[in-house]
Amino acid sequence: MKLTIARLAQAAEVGVETVRFYQRSGLLAEPEKPATGYREYSHADVQRIRFIKRAQTLGFNLDNIADLLELDGPQICDVTHELALKKLHLVEEKIAALQSIRDALQGMVLQCESKHERGVCPIIQSLATDEAKGSRKKAASSAAL
């Protein structure tokens, strides 16, 4: 079944502009433009976009995904395995960083809820002074929430 770009986009649950963006980024081939009429897309293109979207939900960026899509041959698994492992480590680091942020925030929230000096906010105090006690010193840089 041949599709126009709008129907491809709909089937893949993305916008038309996103399809074009993937084409510009080299993730998706642009079909030949016929002498008359519109470019035609296939179900394989739908699958390819879905692949991209699924890989994105696992934290792969479009560069990674381009690599994954390029893979061919009997050694594929070596490459994907390494890529997935690398990503896994990144995710674990990120989780650790966020956990240390969470601990710091929890501490602040609790302090705020317990009795404290009138007119002095412990959260502001803790941001205004350079203690670095507890969790804040270790991992929590580059949060990017």
Next chain:
Amino acid sequence: MKLTIARLAQAAEVGVETVRFYQRSGLLAEPEKPATGYREYSHADVQRIRFIKRAQTLGFNLDNIADLLELDGPQICDVTHELALKKLHLVEEKIAALQSIRDALQGMVLQCESKHERGVCPIIQSLATDEAKGSRKKAASSAAL
């Protein structure tokens, strides 16, 4: 002690351009330009930039931080408490999402390491097909690693 912008930046461990950026963003006031000579900064400006940087490591963005810096009066704690609590929830959501990504990646890596059909990569297979079994369906959208 009065500082030039470069010495302010150095004391606060940021770049000069970052100081200017914070000024443009309204996080830091620009001192009056004297009739002759350069603008003068104080230690309070150093503290303010450090405040910003510390708040950033906790996941607050510059808009949040602008709010925090604006606060004044006896009800401060209500606002900071709410902001911190909201941020805490966001961080917890983010952690959960990343954990589900981690689980999915771990599963893939393990599959890749165990025996599997020759010439077929389980990672690619799992991205190419729409099972959504296990972890992938729940939280893992909007990864932003």
Next chain:
DNA sequence: CTTGACTCCGTACCTATGTACGGAGCATAC
């Protein structure tokens, strides 16, 4: 054969947080 919807294409814009550049003014050291 006109109308409305869709495609095609290039380009500009968006978020957030900076970074970099370039020319002119100013200050301090020699």
Next chain:
DNA sequence: GTATGCTCCGTACATAGGTACGGAGTCAAG
């Protein structure tokens, strides 16, 4: 009094992943 380095200011660029716009071509229905 000049060389060097700093300040000041506006502007452009960078990232990642899209999103939007505008004008021209094309297609299908009535």
